[in-house]
Every structure is written in structure tokens, then in C-alpha cells.
Amino acid sequence: MSCRSTPITCKKDRYRSFDGTCNNLENPFWGAAKEPYAELVNNSYADGVHKFPETSNNEQLPNPRAISLLVFPDKNIIDYKWNLNTMQWGQIITHDMSFSGRTTLINNNPVTCCDSEGQLTSESGNNPFCAPIIIPENDFVNKADGRECMEFVRTVSTKDIDCTSSKSPSFPINEVTSYLDLSLTYGNSKKQADSLREGRGGRLKVIKRNGGTWPPQAANVLQICSGATTADEPCYVAGDARVNQNPQLTVLQVILLKEHNRIADALSDINKHWDDEKIYLIARRINIAINLYIHYYEFLPILLGEENMVKNKLIYPNAKGYVNDYNPKVNAAVLKEFATAAFRYFHTLIRGQLRLYTEHRFPYQSIRLSDWMNKPSILEKNNGYDGLAIGLSFQPQDKSDQYFDLEVTQYLFKGNQTLGMDLRAIDIQRARDHGVGNYIDLRSYCGLSIPKTFNDLCDYMSIKNVQALKSIYKRVEDIELTVGGSLEKHVPGTLVGPTFLCILLRQFYITRVGDRYFYENGEDKEIAFTLEQLETIRKGSSMARLFCDNGINIKKMQKKAFELVSPWNPIVPCDQLPFVNLTLWKDIK
Ligand code: HEM
Ligand SMILES: [Ca+2]
Secondary structure, eight states, rough: OSOOOOOOOOOOSSSSSOOOTTSSSTTTTTOOOEEEEEEEEEBBBBSSOTTTTTTTHHHBBOOHHHHHHHHHHOOOOOEEEEEEHHHHHHHHHHHHHOOOOHHHHHHEEEEOOTTTTTTBOSSSSGTTOOOHHHHOOOTTTTTTTTTEOOOOOOOOOOOGOOOTTSBBBBBBBSSSSSSSOOOOHHHHHHHHHHHTTSSSTTTBOOEEOOOEEEEESSSSSSOOOTTSSSSTTTOOOSTTTTTSSSSSHHHHHHHHHHHHHHHHHHHHHHOOOOOOOHHHHHHHHHHHHHHHHHHIIIHHHHHHHHHHHHOOOOOOTTTOOOOOOTTOOOOOOOOIIIIIGGGGGGGOOOEEEEEETTTOOOOOEEGGGGGGTTTTTGGTTTHHHHHHHHHHHHSEEEEESSSOOOOHTTSSSSSTTOOBHHHHHHHHHHHHHHOOOOOHHHHHHHHHOSSSSGOOOOOOOHHHHHHHHHHHOGGGOOOOOHHHHHOOOOTTTTOOOHHHHHHHHHHHHHHHHTTTTTTTSSSTTTTOHHHHHHHHHHHOHHHHHHHHHSSSSSSSEETTBOOOOOOOBOOEGGGGGGOOOOOGGGOOO
């Protein structure tokens, strides 16, 4: 299924395209931006209409806000091992892979969308993250970019567009490339990518201001940065529209941007004869490889357990040469079950209070997350950028559990108001909008035991949670994936229960083997790094180096920068950390 009316012919390119097309040569749109999500379990009637939110007996499902209040309350238990950067990197990965963006017009009316209370909002524009609930009509054309969705041609009248009853055929579109290709830094189309380039030395555009280097300033501050109070305060443009959403996310986006320019400058130095285009493309490719290494070998083992990743062929920790596991039969498109349920469970890791630290790890400021949403000006004052970056590495994340911070379940996007939205309720509602399969169907897909009665759930949930589920749902079949999956006891050595673990392992497997450009792949010599280059990427890439190389004045860091500082993970001078040897890209020809 694709949303494109005209087929394209791919030529074999050395570099990834910006919109992800032609990564898979047989199926050019697999994993590309603006394609529908894939799914593990189908939850639609034969005509494409979602079964949700009705239960198996056609009753209304309970109010998402009520569910959130009952089973996902606030309780601040902090993680004893992993820092806030672990949480924040998860959001970086999310923004590289998934964005169920904005609404499409139907009969020239904005398609409505449910708010966190399950009520219809007048238009989804109120919520900057409102997913597109795209409802094909007769000869449906997505007018925004003139592409047709042939497979979904059917007639619906606007009165059918009601996501509280969800009788309307709708399917979510992923606005960004599914591949882990730093689309959040480089953009999701050639046009967008070009607009972010300096046009000189292979570099991305930056501005210098207040003693730092920042992404370009947004043209319309008050529109782009809803938290901004004046039209001239800092507000950034990057490859992803969500760059300003929260201050520590923005810090990591700036780090990734500066990393590109750092690599580009080094390449220019050693290859004076390379032009802007060549430096840009190769710097991008190296930056992506460094990040893929960090994602798969440093970060994901924390969530999924290293052994599980090895067993399921997601990583090869002892590999010396190439890992030729590209499989052209695998579609790397992001799964609904991943983006709309499993990965959102890590909203549990969010801390409501962010601390800023000096270079000597002295806390000098503490801020409320909800006061600084879409208001990145904090980076540019009072040493904010370094202070927040060190905070990421030094402050514990919230524990992975069924408790969610009030800053996101009561005050999300509150702006100047006293109260805001509930992210957990939105997560639940969004899964209904997107027609995500229910809990037991996913357990079944994963080969896990299927509960017949509520009591059966006691094998892998606390009695208290089973009782809560019983009070919410009439039948076990009605339990939603977002809710049931979040209440399972964790698999030892991981931060999730078995159903989410299965979905996450599946997603990160297909993201890897479905990516022809994955950096460990050596099958196609045109694309592959040399063995020496691959080796330096493996030995020299780390989160710690990203902080060291791209802070303003960060001179020391613990080696494992997703882990809290401890006697086993002491802070060391940056020059003691391994690094990627960029001289291996010297062109000897
Ligand atoms: C301060 C931190 C974070 C905030 C404020 C935040 C907030 C949000 C918001 C507002 C949405 C859109 C909800 C909707 O309308 O459907 C969202 C989506 C999502 N979040 Fe988070 N989030 C944070 C961190 C994370 C983390 C740590 C992860 C995972 C490790 C994560 C995973 C996701 C995913 C997978 C989506 C769906 C994206 C899409 O497909 O559109 N988020 N988040
Ligand atoms: Ca991407």
C-alpha cells in the first residue's frame, strides 16, 4: 500500500535519499516519508473501518482520561542506574522514525480529532501534535501535496468523520522517514534538506548568538514556538518540526547539528579538493553511522537487554568485519503498534523537573518542564545549553513503571494556563484513532499466552492492576494494547514487559535489516565504508563524545553517558575518551 499515484524508477545511489525513497529498490516507497504506517495486527473490518473504540460487544470504551487517572498516576520513583539522557535519546529516536503529523482537509474542512478527554475538538489545529486522521473520500486526493491514495478510495460524508465513534475509515500517515537516518537533522525531503544547508564547506546553516552556535532562527517565532512570549526570542528550525518541543530535546538536536559541522570541517581540512556537495554527503553519512552505532550498541541494550538483541539478531557485538544482513524483502516502515503504543510507554521515563549543572556538576537551576515547552530561549542564557546537557548526563531519569509525571499528565502544553493536557490519555486515544490492535491480539502475535479470564492476567501483572483492569473493561478481549502492555511486569534485564519487548525487538530488527544503507552492511562496495572506517566508527562512537565534542565548554564526561556517574562510571577528561578517526576519510587518489 502506498499513497503515491505515480511510480518512480530508482537509480542506485551511493547516498540515502532525503525522503527515504529508493532505499528499497524493488519497493521504492518502503520506509519513505509520507507513507502509511505498517502494522503487525489488523484491527479493521473488511472495508477498512477501525473496530475501535467499540468493545467486542459494541459498547463505548471507557474515557481515556479516566483510565489514565486510575492506572497511570504520578509517583516519583527515580531510576538508580540510568540518567535523563536515556529518556531524552528515546525521544530523539522517535523523532527520527515517526511523526503522525497534521490533519488533511476533507471537503475543505479540517478533519476533527479527539482531545485528551476523548471529546471532539473543533479543529485539530489546537493541538500541535494532533495526528492526521486522514479520511479518504470519493477519489480522495491529499490536496496538500497532490498525491492520491488509490487503495482507499471510498465515499464518506463529513458527518461520518467522528473519531469518538471512529466509524470512519481512517489511517495514519508517517510524515517522516522510518529509517534511522537523522531525518530530524537533515529533513525529510530534498527541498527541506537544501534549505538547511549553508552551501559552503558541506556545512549546515547555523547562527552565532549569545556566545553559542545555534540552528537557524524560525521566521515566525510566535507561531512556531507556542511558548515564546516575544517575536524576537530564540526559536529554531531543524529537520524536524518538533525541535523546540522541550529544552533537552532541543539540546540534543543542537548537538547533532554541530556534530555534522564538526565532521564537515574535518573532512574539508583533509580533502581540500572536495566540493560542498561531497563534503556534505559524506559528513551526513558518517554522522548517521555514528548515531546508528550509539542507538544499537549503546542505547537500545538499556531498554531491550543486550542478550535479547543478540539473540534476535539486532546487534553483533563481536563482529570484526561487515554484517551483511540486509534483506530486501523486509519493509522498514514504522509499525503502528510501535509508534502508537509500545514506544510511548517510555513517557514513563520523563522527569517533570529539569536540573541545570555547572561543569563541576553543581546544580545551579531547576525548571518545570511544562514552563519551557516550545520555548527554547533557556538554552541561550545563563549557560543553559551546557547546563541542560550536563543535566541530561547527571540527573537520574524517572523509573520505568506505570507512573507518569504530572508535568505531562496534568500540565502538558499548559502555556500560561494553570492546567494542560494529559499525555497518557492522548496516548490511549491516539491508539484508538489509529486503529491499533488490542492487547490480546498482540500477545497472540508475539506467541505469548493468551488470557481467557482476568485471573489469567495475574501470571504477569500485579493483582492490584488486574483488579483495576477488571474495573475498566468488561472483557479481557477489550483491553487496549497501550493499557495492558504498560501494566505487565518487566522482563528481567529490560525496561518493559514481554508484549512491548516483542514489538520493540521486531521494530528495531526491521529498521536494521530493511535498511540497505545500514552502516555495518558491506555487500554493496559503492555504499559500504572501508573496513578501517567501520572499525573506527565501532571503536570511537559514543554518547560521551557527542557531549564532549559539541558542548560549548564541556571538558569532562563519564564514559557511559546514558548511565549515572558512579565509582564504576567516573567522570573523565574528554581527551581520554576514544574518538572516530576522521583522517581515515582522507582521499588518497
Ligand atoms: C519530555 C519528553 C517528552 C514529551 C514532552 C513528549 C510528548 C509527546 C507528545 C505531545 C506526543 C504527541 C502525542 C499525540 O498527539 O499523539 C508524543 C508522541 C510520541 N512520543 Fe513522546 N514525549 C516525550 C518523550 C518521549 C520519549 C522518551 C519517548 C520514547 C522513548 C517518546 C515516544 C513517543 C512516540 C513513539 C510518539 C508518537 C510519535 C508519532 O508517531 O507521532 N516520547 N510525545
Ligand atoms: Ca528517519
